[in-house]
Amino acid sequence: MDSDVRRYLDELVGRARAVLGDDLVGAYAAGSVGLGAYQPGRSDVDVALVVVRPVAGPVKRTLVDRLRHEALPCPARGLELVVYRRDVAGSGTPEPGFEVELNTGATMPFRATWDPADRPAADGRFWYALDRSILRQSGLALLGPPAADVFADPGxxxxxxxxxxxxxxxxxxxxxxxxxxxxxxxxxxxxxxxxxxxxxxxxxxxxxxxxxxxxxxxxxxxxxxxxxxxxxxxxxxxxxxxxxxxxxxxxxxxxxx
Incomplete structure (x- = not known):
């Protein structure tokens, strides 16, 4: 893994733990990092956080404030971060099912989505279950149990x-x-x-x-x-x-x- 990305992920997990406390039970590098296909200057950093229970609105906003690019500069094109409850991650549901989503980076438009219902249909609702399938196979555990024990494939x-x-x-x-x-x-x-x-x-x-x-x-x-x-x-x-x-x-x- 790129050394700058490794340091960034370590800091990201530390900040997430500071905000979410004991509710944070796992953190996983997904996408190109997990698949061993990260290309500096082109790839995003994809991260999934897994929590025990629903995340309250003020906690979601604090998490976004602590992890957005302006507070924690991303060394890649951008960060795509999604937070899931553990029961959702392991359910195999085809639905988005996330608690909060953050897209942020120097060359990535900022977006925080607080609820799956807020996700515009035109932007695609298929990404999440596919990403969780990739995580099950190749997610890199930064914190918590192996990804295969946490995430499930859709049918x-x-x-x-x-x-x-x-x-x-x-x-x-x-x-x-x-x-x-x-x-x-x-x-x-x-x-x-x-x-x-x-x-x-x-x-x-x-x-x-x-x-x-x-x-x-x-x-x-x-x-x-x-x-x-x-x-x-x-x-x-x-x-x-x-x-x-x-x-x-x-x-x-x-x-x-």
């Missing part, structure tokens, strides 16, 4: 539906017209690769690792390899070809039973 049908919803959300994003390289299209392609690998092989991989696995024998291997190269500074694929690939992956996952 197979819920997981497939959530992956389809995620792909539809990506497809609804605007893309530049024409065949010019479209910044961000590489992440759309590789995110679709990760979804397909999870559905097909039952394992979560980092985006680049998922792309490598598929590129070996997929008809779209050339597009996937160009998307991997774009993560290292090469030109991204064009928007239309990325969208066409996402649509094909969506159809493959939707047809899975």
């Amino acid at each position: 197979p049908e819920d997981l497939r539906r959530l992956l389809v919803e995620a792909l539809r959300w990506w497809l609804a994003l605007p893309t530049p017209p024409g065949d010019a390289p479209a910044p961000g299209a590489e992440d759309a392609v590789l995110g679709a690769c990760r979804a397909l690998v999870r559905c097909r092989d039952g394992v979560w991989l980092g985006k680049v690792d998922a792309g490598r696995r598929l590129a070996a024998d997929d008809p779209d291997g050339g597009l996937i390899r160009r998307s991997i190269a774009a993560r290292r500074g090469g030109p991204p694929p064009a928007g239309p070809e990325a969208r066409a690939f996402q649509q094909r992956v969506l159809e493959r996952i939707a047809a899975t039973h």
